[in-house]
Amino acid sequence: MGDRELRVSDAEREHVGQLLQRAVGLGMLSLGEFxxxxxxxxxxxTRGELNAVLIDLPGVRLIGQPAAPRTAFVNNAAPFAKGRPPVSHIPPPPAPPRGAGNVIRSRLSGVHRRGPWQVPPTLHLNTWLSGVTLDFTEAIMSTQVVEVYVDDYCSSLTLVVPAEATVDLNALDLIGASVNNKVRTGPPIGPLHLVVHGRLRLGSITAKHPLATHWRRILFGPGV
Known part of the structure; x- marks a missing residue:
């Protein structure tokens, strides 16, 4: 069995996703191609199938070839030619502590947190091509300030917060992404203040109040 027939892991797929994302930032790929x-x-x-998406990207190395021709080995830590800057100089979200129970990891899935769920002081979201909804209206908070670290590819995140909550989305690193904050950014005035950090690639984040709160304010005014 050759290298091309070897099975690939989720980590290798994620690494190739990073290479493709950098290629978009360098103008090598359009968003549709990405x-x-x-x-x-x-x-x-297999590695052969995975390497096929990198075949025409310059400055990276193929499996089994000693030189650096036109494609990439999926485990290469420095995929692009020397001297080319990365897409962003903002560091990635810190690695979540093991065993903390505060990690949401999703691939091609839908994730929903609703009702009286326990909210830790920090949440780490690692999502690919997924839809995630975090509803804090009935959640049980252990701290007033909750930090959310996002590492996202092509996903949507919806944050539903109670009327008194505030949400800060200003620390995000956006790459072909959109942010829609429909609530106050601060200072904290109620039981919950969300601070969202990290990277959002070709995805979206929306922070909003529940629909009932929205209609009450339309009918009775913003003081309700």
């Missing part, structure tokens, strides 16, 4: 190649990478089972 989406098509990400679909192929997520479905890839």
């Amino acid at each position: 989406t098509e190649r990400m679909d192929t990478a997520l479905a890839a089972k």
Whole structure:
């Protein structure tokens, strides 16, 4: 069995996703091409299938070739040619502490947290092509300030917060992404203040109040 037939892991697929994202930032791929190649990478089972999405990207190395021709080995830690800057100089979200129970990891899935769920002081979201809804209206908080660290590819995150809550989305590193904050940013005036950090690639984040709160304010005024 050759290297091309070897099975690939989720970590290798994620690494290829990072290479494709950098290629978008360097102008090598359009957003449409990125989406098509990400679909192929997520479905890839062998290294040959995974390397196929990198075949025409310059400055990276192929499996089994000593020189640095035109494609990439999926585990190469420095994929692009020397001297080219990364897409962003903002460091990635810190690694979540092991065993803390505060990690939401999703691939091609839908995740919902509603009702009286326990909210830790920090939440780490690692999502690919997923939809995540975090509803804090009935959640049980251990601290007033909750930090949310996002590491996202092509996903949507919806934050539903009670009327008195505030949400700060100003610390995000956005790459082809959108942010829509429909609530106060601060200072904290109620039982919950969300601070969202991290990277959002070709995805979206929306912070909003529940629909009932929205209609009450329309009917009875902002003081309600």
